[in-house]
Amino acid sequence: MIKAKDLTKVFNSGFLFSKNIITAVDEVNFEIGRGEILALVGESGSGKSTIGKMMLKLLKPSGGQILIEDKDIFSISNNKEFYSRVQGIFQDPYSSFNPIFKVNRIFRLVRQSFKKEISISEWNDRVEEVLKKVGLNAGDVLNKYIHQLSGGQLQRLLIARALLMDVEVLVADEITSMLDASTRVDVLEALLSLKEIGASILFITHDLSQAYYISDKIVVLYKGSVVESGSIEKVFSNPMHPYTRMLLDSIPQLDRKWETDRIDIEDSDKKQAIWKEGLCKYIDRCPVADTSCYKPTLKLVEEDHYVACVKL
Numbered sequence: 001m002i003k004a005k006d007l008t009k010v011f012n013s014g015f016l017f018s019k020n021i022i023t024a025v026d027e028v029n030f031e032i033g034r035g036e037i038l039a040l041v042g043e044s045g046s047g048k049s050t051i052g053k054m055m056l057k058l059l060k061p062s063g064g065q066i067l068i069e070d071k072d073i074f075s076i077s078n079n080k081e082f083y084s085r086v087q088g089i090f091q092d093p094y095s096s097f098n099p100i101f102k103v104n105r106i107f108r109l110v111r112q113s114f115k116k117e118i119s120i121s122e123w124n125d126r127v128e129e130v131l132k133k134v135g136l137n138a139g140d141v142l143n144k145y146i147h148q149l150s151g152g153q154l155q156r157l158l159i160a161r162a163l164l165m166d167v168e169v170l171v172a173d174e175i176t177s178m179l180d181a182s183t184r185v186d187v188l189e190a191l192l193s194l195k196e197i198g199a200s201i202l203f204i205t206h207d208l209s210q211a212y213y214i215s216d217k218i219v220v221l222y223k224g225s226v227v228e229s230g231s232i233e234k235v236f237s238n239p240m241h242p243y244t245r246m247l248l249d250s251i252p253q254l255d256r257k258w259e260t261d262r263i264d265i266e267d268s269d270k271k272q273a274i275w276k277e278g279l280c281k282y283i284d285r286c287p288v289a290d291t292s293c294y295k296p297t298l299k300l301v302e303e304d305h306y307v308a309c310v311k312l
């Protein structure tokens, strides 16, 4: 359904002698089928949001393409058509709503803009049904302003809006990070109702437990490059890249104290000093790397499981 093909984004910042070039996304490939959720994970600065923004046409790629049903999204000139098919939900839900409207007006505007063919009474029934699906009670939310609702209710309203629009693709960027643990589960359950209508979902998260809970596939990013990808079951049960292993080892567990989770990382200054263009980007933190780790590319290690490590 939606595909990233050699997707690249280079940022140029600074001026003259202080010019800074950052390859935030480096030839990334993935595909999300209908009704699939793909988790995009990686530490802060690994390029997750930049990919999400490109999928929403908020940033233009420096190279590669994003294709919806084999059509480059940047060749779709009608933005209204594009955003009726592709929507984004972000960490801070307040910024996605007009604060001077009550919720029922917001939903009325969705009908006017995207679903005029549906009669008002049918639309009202649909709104009620969809709110129920995302765990909200119409009577509790429709007559309220945005500031009168909680973060969890607003995230579920955004999911309800996407359901009413029958979106084909949803980019969900850290949508639960401002919520408490029990509300998080409600929002994730609501997201699953979008999967049920066949939407393709990019689920951007720092939280590997949430990624596992909800996703079918995973892409692990490090410094803009994919280090491991595949089915969520395969990657979690048999992580092979040293970075993925480190991430999975870092998940806090109730029966383990922090000390036992510590991972030895070799002297990073020493490895930094030997880094040259083309060497693996993870070399300075990797316990097994050496200077033979040159240009790792993704290799199939088992069905539905790819790893970019020359030591395998």
Ligand SMILES: Nc1ncnc2c1ncn2[C@@H]1O[C@H](COP(=O)(O)OP(=O)(O)OP(=O)(O)O)[C@@H](O)[C@H]1O
Binding pocket: 011, 012, 013, 022, 024, 042, 043, 044, 045, 046, 047, 048, 049, 050, 051
């Ligand atoms: N507009 C910009 N101009 C210059 N550099 C940018 C810009 N946006 C992002 N970057 C850089 O691109 C890299 C990737 O950033 P991005 O926000 O995509 O990472 P992320 O994985 O989403 O991080 P986080 O989890 O903290 O949100 C970072 O080094 C960041 O500083």
